[in-house]
Structures are given as C-alpha cells and as structure tokens.
Amino acid sequence: MKTVAIILARGGSKGIPKKNIMNFCGKPLISWTIEQCLSVPSIDSVWVSSDSDEILNVSTEAGAKLIRRPEVLANDTATSEEGWIHALDCIEAEIGTIDLVVAPQVTSPLRHSTDFEKGILQFKSGNYDSMFSCSIAEDLYFWERKEDGELDSINYDWRNRKRRQDHSPQYIENGSFYLFLPSVIKEKNNRFGEKIGMVEMEFWKLFEIDSMESFRLCESIMKNFVLV
Numbered sequence: 001m002k003t004v005a006i007i008l009a010r011g012g013s014k015g016i017p018k019k020n021i022m023n024f025c026g027k028p029l030i031s032w033t034i035e036q037c038l039s040v041p042s043i044d045s046v047w048v049s050s051d052s053d054e055i056l057n058v059s060t061e062a063g064a065k066l067i068r069r070p071e072v073l074a075n076d077t078a079t080s081e082e083g084w085i086h087a088l089d090c091i092e093a094e095i096g097t098i099d100l101v102v103a104p105q106v107t108s109p110l111r112h113s114t115d116f117e118k119g120i121l122q123f124k125s126g127n128y129d130s131m132f133s134c135s136i137a138e139d140l141y142f143w144e145r146k147e148d149g150e151l152d153s154i155n156y157d158w159r160n161r162k163r164r165q166d167h168s169p170q171y172i173e174n175g176s177f178y179l180f181l182p183s184v185i186k187e188k189n190n191r192f193g194e195k196i197g198m199v200e201m202e203f204w205k206l207f208e209i210d211s212m213e214s215f216r217l218c219e220s221i222m223k224n225f226v227l228v
Contacts (some may be wrong), residue, residue, distance in 0.1 A: 001099035002090055004045050005037040005121065007064065008083045009106050010074040011052030015211055020050075020106050021058050022215070025222050029057060029209070032109040039113035042120045043102060045095070049087040067091070081189050087192040088182050097182075099132070103191070104177040107209040110221055111176050111201065119199035123179050129193035131179040134171040135206040139164055172197060174206035 009030050013019040022027040030048070037046040048059035049067040051074035053183060056066050067090045073082050092098055102116055115133065124130050142154040153186070155170060156162070184193035204225055211217045 001124070002095075002097065002212045003043050003100040003102060004047060004098050005040075005043050005102040005116075006084055006087045006091070006102060007033055007037070007046070007048045007059075007104055007106060008069075008080055008087070009052070009055050009059070009084075010069065010078075011050065011055060012074065012076070014076075016209070016215065018054070019209065020052075020055055024109060024172065024209075024215070025219055025227060028058045028062070029109060030059060030106045030124075031062040033036045033104050033106050034059060034064045035114045036111060036113045037102065037104060037116065038063050040102075040116045040120070042117060043092075049083055049090075056123055081185060081191060084185055084191070085189070088186070091166055092182075099181070101180055101182060101185070102177060103180070105175050105208065108152060108174070108176040108205075108207075109209070109220060110205045110207055110226065112226070115199070115201055115205070116177065119177065119179055122197060122199050126197045127195065128179075128197035129181045129184050130191060131197040132173050132192075133176040133178070133201050134198045135174045135201050135203045137170045140172075156209060171200070172206055173198075174201065175208060176201060176205060 009020045018028045037043050046064045047067055048064040049069045050056050051069045052072050067087050073086055141156055143151050144154055146152055178191050191200050204221055207218055209218050
C-alpha cells in the first residue's frame with residue numbers, strides 16, 4: 001500500500017497565536033508530528049498542507065513535503081475533510097494513486113511513532129476503511145443538562161450505579177490521528193466509512209493543546225512520559 005501522512009496546519013489560530021509553530025519542548029510544535037511520521041517505516045511520505053509561509057518553512061526544515069492550501073480552505077468555516085481532499089488531489093497529481101492516508105493532529109503531540117505503526121497494521125489486518133485513535137475512558141461519568149434544566153447522566157444510569165469493574169469499556173476518540181482510504185473521504189466527504197476501526201493509546205496521550213493551560217500541561221507530560 002502507498003501510504004502518506006497529511007498534516008493540516010493553518011496559520012490562523014484564535015486561542016493561541018501561531019500555535020502550530022510555537023516552541024514546544026525545544027522545537028516547533030508541528031515538527032514533533034512531522035518527525036514522528038517520518039520515523040514510521042510504513043509511511044512513504046509526509047505532507048503538510050498550510051496557508052502560512054511560516055508553517056511551510058518550518059515544515060520543510062523538518063523534512064515534510066509541502067502543499068499550499070488556498071485561503072478559502074483555511075478559514076474558520078472550512079472543514080478538515082475539505083483540507084484532506086484538496087491535499088489528496090495535489091499529492092496524487094504529483095506521485096500517483098494513494099492507498100491509505102494517515103491524518104495526525106498537530107495539537108496532539110503526545111504520541112510515539114509506534115502508535116502510527118500499530119494503527120496501520122491493525123487497519124490492514126482488520127480490512128477497515130477508516131480508523132480513529134482512542135483512549136479508554138476509565139471512571140469518567142458524563143452528565144448533561146436537559147431542556148428543563150434538570151441534570152441527567154449520559155453514559156451510565158445514576159439510579160442504578162454499577163461498580164467501576166462492572167462497566168463495559170468505553171472509548172474516547174482522542175483526535176490524535178485518523179486513518180482512511182482516499183475513496184472514503186472523496187465519496188462521502190467524511191473521514192469515516194462503513195467499516196470503522198480504532199487503535200488504542202495510553203490514557204495520557206489523549207490530551208491536546210487548545211489553550212495556554214493545556215500547552216503547559218502537555219509540555220509537562222511530554223517531558224515526563226515521552227522525553228525520558
């Protein structure tokens with residue numbers, strides 16, 4: 001299978017300006033994801049799609065191939081699916097048909113290259129058409145406020161609370177990365193197809209950067225769990 005990694009990284013960021021190229025544990029944030037992908041034997045090439053010259057310059061220094069994303073596909077209303085489809089069209093015009101896409105999230109640097117390799121192997125062996133990375137939700141009990149203002153539990157029955165060990169496993173789609181066949185996203189305009197798989201990651205790998213508080217938290221986890 002010809003497998004490519006497509007990393008979407010637009011320049012605009014409302015929460016943290018220039019988030020994708022901020023110094024994270026000694027290097028630009030996006031460089032971690034690029035280097036992780038480049039270390040995976042099953043990934044043939046790594047591409048960064050961006051509307052930002054700064055991001056593209058940093059990405060090429062880290063070893064990625066570049067795709068200039070149109071501004072219309074990099075605004076606040078553009079979807080990831082639109083960005084991936086545009087990138088796929090550009091890549092296939094250059095190197096031919098692609099069999100599998102690995103789509104990692106820049107703001108989820110808490111991972112190892114072996115997570116990608118594990119996902120690709122499970123994707124192939126399970127004959128899936130799409131896959132998401134996940135973490136097991138242990139002791140996470142979710143509630144929501146209904147229209148009448150009353151609170152009610154979502155993922156368990158508070159009226160008949162079970163012991164923790166009696167619950168069936170529940171999985172969080174952690175957003176670290178996705179895998180999908182090009183035909184799936186092009187035909188459905190969706191990262192998920194008909195046969196969806198999941199690859200499990202450690203719980204601490206689910207944290208992502210969307211604020212300065214989470215940035216500091218992820219730096220601490222990176223230093224103590226990855227860079228040791």
